[in-house]
Amino acid sequence: MQSNSKTKEMFILRALEKILNDKEIRRSNHSQLKRACEAALANTILPNRRMSFLDQIRKETSEAPDEHEKISDALPLPKSGETNALTTEKYFLPFELACQSKSSRIVVTALDCLQKLIAYGHLTANIPDSTTPGKLLIDRIVETICACFTGPQTDEGIFIIKKLVPKVNNAFHSPGVQLQIIKALLTVVTSQHVEVHEGTVLLAVRTCYGIFLASKNLINQTTARATLTQMLNVIFTRMENQALEAEVQAEIQSTSESKLSNGTDTKSVRSLKTDSSESDIVNESSGERVVPEIIDMILDNVMSEVEGKLAETQTNNSAENETQSVSSSITRIPSQESMDTQSENDSVVTAKFTHILQKDAFLVFRSLCKLSMKPLPDGTPDPKSHELRSKILSLQLLLSILQNAGPVFRSNEIFITAIKQYLCVALSKNGVSSVPKVFELSLAIFLALLSNFKLHLKMQIEVFFKEIFLNILETSNSSFEHKWMVIQALTRICGDAQSVVDIYSWALPPNQERAMKLRGLECLVSILKCMVEWSKDLYVNPNTQSTVGEQQHRETDEASMKSHGGSSNSLHSSESGGNKEILDSPEQLEVLKQQKEVWETGIDTFNRKPRKGITYLQEQGLLGPTHEDVAKFLHNEDRLDKTFIGEFLGDNDEYCKQVMYTYVDQMDFANMDFVAALRHFLEGFRLPGEAQKIDRLMEKFASRYCECNPNNRLFASADTAYVLGFSIIMLTTDLHSPQVKNKMTKEQYIKLNSGNTDSKDVPVEYLSQIYDEIAGHEIKMKNPISKPGKQQVNNEKKRKILFDMEMEAISTAAKNLMESVSHVQAPFTLAKHLEHVRPMFKMAWTSFLAAFSVGLQDCDDPEVAALCLDGIRCAIRIACIFHMTLERDAYVQALARFTLLTANSPIMDMKAKNIDTIKTLIMVAHTDGNYLGTSWLDILKCISQLELAQLIGTGVRPEFLSGPGHKPPDPSSKEHIGQTSSQSVVVAVDRIFTGSIRLDGDAIVEFVKALCKVSLEELAHPGQPRMFSLQKIVEISYYNMGRIRLQWSRIWQVLGEHFNTVGCNPNEEICFFAVDSLRQLSMKFIEKGEFSNFRFQKDFLRPFEYIMKNNVSPTIRDMVVRCVAQMVNSQAKNIRSGWKNIFSVFHLAAGDQEEAIVELAFQTTGKIVMDLYEKQFPSMIDSFQDAVKCLSEFACNARFPDTSMEAIRLVRACACSVSTAPHLFTEHAGMESDVAVLESDRVWVRGWFPLLFSLSCVVNRCKLDVRTRALTVLFEIIKTYGDTFSAHWWRDLFKVLFRIFDNMKLPEKQPEKAEWMTTTCNHALYAIVDVFTQYFDVLGPLLLEELYSQLHWCVQQDNEQLARSGTNCLENLVNSNGHKFDEATWDKTCQCMLDIFNSTVPSSLLTWKPESMKTTAVIEQNGDVGISRGILKRSSYQENNINNSDVNLFNSLTIKSAVQLELIQTIDNIVFYPATSRKEDAETLALAAADMTGSGSLTECQREEQGMYRLLSSPHLLQLTECLLQSHRFAKAFNLNHEQRNLLWKAGYKGSVKPNLLKQETQSLACSLRILFKMYCDEGRQQHWPVIEAKLLAVCQEALEYFLQLQSEGHREAWTSLLLLVLTRILKMPDNRFAVHVSRYYPLLCEIVCFDLKAELRSILRRVFLRIGPVFHITPT
Secondary structure, eight states: OOOHHHHHHHHHHHHHHHHHHHHHGSSSHHHHHHHHHHHHHOEEETTTTTTEHHHHHHHHSSOOHHHHHHHHHHSOOOOSSSSHHHHHHHHHHHHHHTSSSSSHHHHHHHHHHHHHHHHSSOOOOBOOOOSSTOOHHHHHHHHHHHHHHOOOOOSSSSSOOOHHHHSSSSGEEEEEEEHHHHHHHHHHHHHHOOOOOHHHHHHHHHHHHHHHHHHOHHHHHHHHHHHHHHHHHHHHHHHHHHHHHHHHHHHHHHHHHSSOOHHHHHHHHHHHHHHHHHHHHHHHHHHHHHOOOOOOOHHHHHHHHHHHHHHHHHHHHHHHHHHHHHHHHOOOOOEEEEEESSSSTTTTTTTTOOHHHHHHHHHHHHHHHHTTTTHHHHOOOOOOOOHHHHHHHHHHHHHHHHHHHOHHHOHHHHHHHIIIIIIIHHHHTTTOOOOOHHHHHHHHHHHHHHHHHHHGHHHHHIIIIIEEEHHHHHHSSSSSHHHHHHHHHHHTTTTSSSEEEHHHSSOOHHHHHHHHHHOOOOOOOHHHHHHHHHHGGGGOOOOOOTOOOOOOOOOOOOTTOOOOOOOOOOOOGGGGGGTTOOOOOOHHHHHHHHHHHHHHHHHHTTTTTTHHHHHHHHHTTSSOHHHHHHHHHHHHHHTTTHHHHHHHOOOOHHHHHHHHHHHHHHHHHHHHHHHHHHHHHSSSSSOOOHHHHHHHHHHHHHHHHHHHOOTOSOOOHHHHHHHHHHHHHHHHHHHHHHTSSSSOOOHHHHHHHTTOOGOOOHHHHHHHHHHHHHHHHHOOOOOOOOOOOOOOOOOOOHHHHHHHHHHHHHHHHHHHHHHHHHTTOOOOOOOOGGHHHHHHHHHHHHHHHHHHHHHHHOOOHHHHHHHHHHHHHHHHHHHHTTHHHHHHHHHHHHHHHHHTTTSSSGGGOOOHHHHHHHHHHHHHHHHGGOOOOGGGHHHHHHHHHHHHHHHHTSSSSSGGGGTTTTTOHHHHHHHHHTTTSSSSHHHHHHHHHHGGGOOOOHHHHHHHHHHHHHHHHHTSSSSSSOOHHHHHHHHHHHHHHTTTHHHHHHHHHHHHHHHHHHTOSSSHHHHHHHHHHHHHHHHHHHHTTOTTTTOOHHHHHHHHHHHHOOOOOOOOOHHHHHOOOOOOOHHHOOOSSSHHHHHHHHHHTTTOSSSHHHHHHHHHHHHIIIIIHHHHHHHHGHHHHHHHHHHHHTOTTTTOHHHHHHHHHHHHHHHHHHOOOHHHHHHOOSGGTOOOOOOOGGHHOOOOIHHHHHHHHHHHHSSHHHHHHHHHHHHHHHHHHGGGOOOOHHHHHHHHHHGGGGGGGGGGOHHHHHHIIIIIIIHHHHHHHHHHHTTHHHHHHHHHHHHHHHHHHHSSSHHHHHHHHHHHHHHHHHHHHHGGHHHHHHHHHHHHHHHHHHHHTTTTTOOOOOOOOOOOHHHHSSSSSOHHHHHHHHHHHHHHOHHHHHHHHHHHHHHHHHHHHHHHHHHHHHHHOHHHHHHHHHHHHHHHHHHHHOOOOOOOOOOOOSSGGGGGGGHHHHHHHHHHHHHHHHHHHHHHHHHHHHHHHHHHTTTOOOOOHHHHHHHHHHOOOOOOHHHHHHHGGGGHHHHHHHHHHHHHHHHHHHHOOOOOOOHHHHTHHHHHOOOOOOHHHHHHHHHHHHHHHHHHHHHHHHHHHOHHHHHHHHHHHHHHHHHTTTSSO
C-alpha cells in the first residue's frame, strides 16, 4: 500500500509541477490556474501540522484500505464525509482549470494525470458534486474531459459542432489532446473503480464519436473508432453479466428458502462472497495494468493500420490532402435530432428497466440508431464528409452490437421494441442508400437481424424483402454493386426465400456479369432444390407405378382464407410432424383451393366494381346473403380496396345503405373518446369524395356512437355528435391539405362549433383538445406508394439520378411501413407444411424462368448452363407436383426452345449446352411423365426433331437441310449434332416410349394426344414427310394394349382419330403403312375376344370404316377391304361388336367402281351370310341390320348386275335366318335402340323390317331388271312369312310399301317415269292387292282406308297408266275380297268409287276457252264455214294460239276422261263380274238377229252369279247408279255442245278427230240400266221396287228422248246396243210392268220408227209393238 501511495503522489506532483513549469502558464489568461497550482503546492490545509495540500492528498489516498477490500460490488462505493468530499473536489480544481486552458500541453498534462488516477483507482469521485445538485463528481470529471473537445452541450444531449465552433478551445485541433481525451474516456467507461451511467456514458460515447468525425489525424480517427467498439462491448457485456448474476442470485435465494438447514445456505452465500471479493481484488490489483494495456494495444494496432494505409494512399492523394488540410475546416458534426416528435421520455424509455445498465445500453443503442438516420447532403456524398462517415460509423457500431448480442438483448422486450421502432426504421432509409458501403452495412445488419431476431420481426422482414431487396433487383437503374450485394445476401438466406426476381435486366462488364450470374444462379437453384426437397413426399415416380395408374395428389393452399400470403395460420400439425403433415382428403383440399381462387376473383372484382364482387361471392356460396354477412366481410377482409369500400358504403342504393348501417352497428365505440372512435371508424375505409355520401356515413356514425355511450355528458343527442364529427373531418382537411392556404385557427374552430344543436355546446376545453390532437396527428388515409416504372437508361449519370429518385420513393414507402408495423405483434411461425411450396413458387416462377432463360440464351459457359438446366428441371418438378399447368408449360417450352430442336430453330448452330438441354428434357420426360399433361407436346416435338437431327448427323437424310436459310455446318456444330446419335441418347429416347406403360391413366392419354399431334406435323411436311412418330404410335399401342379396358378405350379414342386422319393422307405410302399397322393392331386386339354387349371392338375398328369412306385412292380402299377380309377369315370366332364395322366397310366397298374391291367384299359378305350365319348367328345378331344394308348396297351397284342379282338372293337367305331364329332377337336386348322395344317386337325391329326395307330401297333405286327381281323377292318374303307378322308390323311395312309410289311424286324425266309406272307400279299395286287378299282378315280392318287413299291418289295423277292401274287394283281388290266385306267396308268402298268419280270429272271440257277467239272474224270474212275451210282454220289456230298450259290441261282432261271410262268399267266388273255385260250385249244382239230371221226366241241362257251384286245393298247400288248417271249426263251435255267441241277441236284436243264422249255416254247409261233392271227383277229387293221403277221410267224416257234428238248417223248407231238393251228388258217384263213402261214410252217409240234403224233394232221394236196389242187388249194374244 505504501508503494501505491507513492505512485499516486508522484502522479499529482509531477502533473502540477509540469503545469507550473509550462511557459504558457505565464500568460494572463492562465493566472487563475497558476494560483490554484501554487496554492496547492505551497499552502497547507489543516492547522497545527501545516500539512500541505500534497500531504492531504497522501492521507486521503491511504485511508481505509480494508473498506475497499470488503466491497463486494464491482465498482467502489463513494466516500462518505464532507471533509473528504470537499478535499477531493479541491484537489480536482487545478486539473479542471487546466482542462479549460487553451494550451494543448497543459490540457494533455491534466488529462493524462486524471486518466492515470482513474485507471489506478486513486480517483473514484462517487460523491455528490457541490456545483450541480443531483450529479456526482465523476459526472463533472467526465464533462470536464469531454469539454476539452466539445465545449458545452445542447439540451437534447446531442452535440452540434456548427454551434460550438466559437466556444471550442485552442486544444480543439491538437491530435495529442484528442488522443488523450480518447484514452481518458475509455478508462472511465472500462474502469472497475468508477461508475458512470445514463447521460455521462452517452456523453463519453458521443465525444469519442465526435473526435472520430472531427479529427484530421488518421491515427486518432482509427483509435476513436476502436475505442467506441470497446466501449460498446463493455457496456453491453456488463448488462448481460449483471443479468446473469441476478439470475444466479435468484436461483441461490430460491434454493436457500427451500432448504431445511441454514448451514448449507450460509456456506454457499459465503463462498459466493469470497469468490466475488477475490475477483475484485484480482481486478483491482490488475486494474493498474489492464486499462493501459488495452489502450496501448489499440494504439499499436491503429499505428500499424494507419501506416499501411498511408503508404498505400500517399502517392495518390498527396495533392488532395494538402487542399483538404487548408480548405476543409470543420463546419459541423451531424446532430442527433430525433426522426419523430418523441424525445427521450418516450414509451420505451419510461418502460421499467430492471437495472441501470440496461438503460445505459438502451440509450447508447437508440442514439446510434438515430445517428444512422441522419440524412446525407444532396448529390453524390464526399467519402470524407462528416455526414457519410458518421452514418458508416454508426452502422458499423450497430452491426457489432447485433453480432455480439447476448440473451438479454435478444429477448428483452425493451430492446426488441427499440429494434422495431428505431433500427428497422433506420434500415428502411439506409437500405436504399446509393452509397455502396452504407448499403452493404445495412444488408449485413439485416442479415444479423434475420439470424438473431426473426421470431420478433416478421412484418419488418416482409417489408425489407418486398420494398427494398426486390425493388433494387427489379429496377434497371441500380448499380452492379447494389445488385451484387443483394444477391450475396439472398444466397445466404435462400433456404427461407419466398420470392426472387430477374437479376439480369442491366448490362454489366463481362467479368462482373459472369460472377454475378453464377452467384445468382446458385442462389436460385438452391432455392428450387429446397422446394423440391420440401415437397418430395407429394412426388410419385412413374417408373415405380403400374399401368392401372396412381391416385392423383391434389394441391391446396391452407391459407386460402387469409388476407396475407404468409404461413402464420397455416399450421395445424404437432411440432413432432417433421416437415410433413397428414393431409385432409383430396376432395376437401380441392374444395379449399377452388374456394381460394373464387375468393381472389371476387375480391379482385370488388376492387373494380364492389356490387358485382359481392354478388359474385354470394352466387358462389362463399359470402352469406344477409347484410350482416356482407358487413363482416368488409370489416375482416384486408385485401379489399379501402376506396371502393368507402364508395360502396356511401352509395345511396337501398341495399348499400342497409349494409352500411349493419357495418357501423358491428363496431363498438363503448368508452372510447370521440376522436379515437372517429379514427377507429375511418380505419376500415377511405371516405368517398361526394358530400352526400360522407353525410350518410357520419350521420350513422354519430348515431352509433351515442348508442354505445348512452351516459356520455358531451352530447345531448346524436345531432351534436354528427355536427362535431363532420367538423373534425373538415378540420383535418383544412389543417393538413396543401391546397388550403389560410389554415383555420383554434378560435375559428371553437367558434364554428359554438351554438351546436339542442342548446348545449360542446365544452371549449374539449374543442381545444380536439384541435390540438388533429393539428399534431392527422387522421391519415394513406395512399399506396406507386413505384417508378421501368425504363432503360444508357447514360450512367442519368441512370444514377433515376436510381436516387427511385430509392427515395422506396425509402419513403419502407419507412412508412416500418413505422406502421413497429407496434404490431406478428408471431413468426416456422413452416412445417409441404403445401407452402406452392404459393412460394407461384409468386416467383416467372422470375426464375427469366433468369434461367437469359442464362441459357446469352452464355455458353458450361457452368452457367448446368445451373440453368438444373434450375429448370427443379422448377418443372415443383410445377408438376402441384399441378401448376401454366407454369409447367412455360418451363417445358423454354427447355424445348433451348434444345434447338423446335420448328424454326437453327439446328446447325448446336452447341454443347444444347446437347445438355436435350438430355435434361429426356430426363424430365422420364421422371415426371405422370405430371406433364399438355407439355408432352413440346417434349415429343423435340424428340421428333431429335430423330431428324440424328438422320442429319449421320448423313442419312441431308435433304432436310435444304432451304433458303441453310448454311453449311461448322466442324464443332457437326460434332455436336453427331452427339444426338450417341448410344445414351438413343436408349434414353427409347426408354420414354417403352416406359409409357408405367404412366397413369390420365398421363398416357395426354402422351398419346401429343404424339398424334407431332405425327400429323411430321406427315404434313411438304415434300419430306416422316413417319417416326407414326411408328412410335404403333409401338406404344402394342405396349399399352394390356391396360384395363377403361384406360385403353380413352387411349384409342385419340389413336383412332389419328389413324382416321393418317389413313386419308394424300401420300399412298403413308396410308398403306397406317392401314397395315391398323390391321396388325386390330388382329392383336380382336384375339383378346369380347363379351356380349360391349363395344370395344366397334370403337377399335372404326378407323377402317373412316378410311374407306374418305380415302378416294383405289389402292388404299382395296387394302382396307383385304385387311377386313383377312380379319373375317382368321378371327371370325372372336369378333363381336366389330361386325358392325366390317359390314360398314363392305357397304362402302359395295358402291365402288373397282371390280376387284366389289368382288372381294361381296365374296366375304357371301361367306358371312351363307356360312357364318349358320354357325354363329347368335353372336352376329347385333350387326344383322348392317348386313342387309350392305347387301342392299351391293344390289344397287349398277356396274355389276350379276352381283346385284346374287345380293338379292342373299337377302332371301337372310330371311331364312330370321325365320329360323326369331327367339334370338327376342332374347338379345343389348343393342342401343332396344331399350324401349318390347321383346315381342325385337325380331321385327332388328330382323324383318331392316330386311324388307333394304329390298324396298333396291326397288326404289335400281334399274328395271334388278328392281323387278327385288320386288318379286320382297313380296315373296311377305307372302311366305307374313303369317307371323303382328298387326302393327303390317302398318310399318305398308308405310314402306307405299313409299314405292313416292317415285311418282318426284319430278323426274318422263321416259323413266313412264317406264316406272308401267312396270314397277303395276307390279307393286297388283302385288299389294295380292297381299291384301292373302291376309285380308288382318289387313282389311287395319289398312283398307289407307289403301283406298293410295288408290285415290294414284287416279288423280296426270298419268293414264297409273290411273288405270289404280282402278284395276280397286276392281281386283273388291272382286277378290268383297265376300269378306261388311256393311262398313262397303260404305268405304262405294265412297272411294264416288270420290274417284267426282275427282276425275273433266269439267273443264265444258268451260275451256282460248285466250283470244277469232272465230267471229273468220265467219265475217268467208261467209259460211265449210268443213274444208274449218279444218284449215283449225290448224292455223292450233299453230298460232296453243300454249304449254293448254297442252298440260288437255293431257289432264284426256287422263280424266280415260279414268271415267275405266271407273265405269270397274263398277260394271265389280257388280256383274268382268266380261259379263259384254257377253250379255252380244247375246242380245244375236237373239235380235235370230228373231229377225225367225230362227230363235228372246230367252237368254242362265249363268252363275259371280259379281258383287248380291253383296251390295240397294242403297249402295242406287248410289252407284246415280254416280253413273251423273257421268252419263256430263258426257251427254258435252256431246250436245257442238260449239265447245269445235273450239277444243280447233285447239288440237284429241288430235284431228272432233272430240266426243260417246263411250262414256253409252257405257255409263248401259251400266246403270243393267243395275236398275236387275234390281227391278230381284225378288229380294221388293221393298225398293217403287223407287227403282220410278228411277227406271225416268231414265228410260230420258234416254229415248235424247236418242230422238241425235242428228248424226254415227251417234245413233252407237246407241243401238242401248236401245236393244232397253227394249229387250221391257219385253222380258210381265204384262203389268210392260204396260206401265210402254204407256210411258209409246209416243217416243212411235217416233223412233221414223229413223233408219238397224235391222236387229227394228226386229225388237216390232216385237214391242206386237206385244202392245194383247197387253192393252187391242188384239187377241
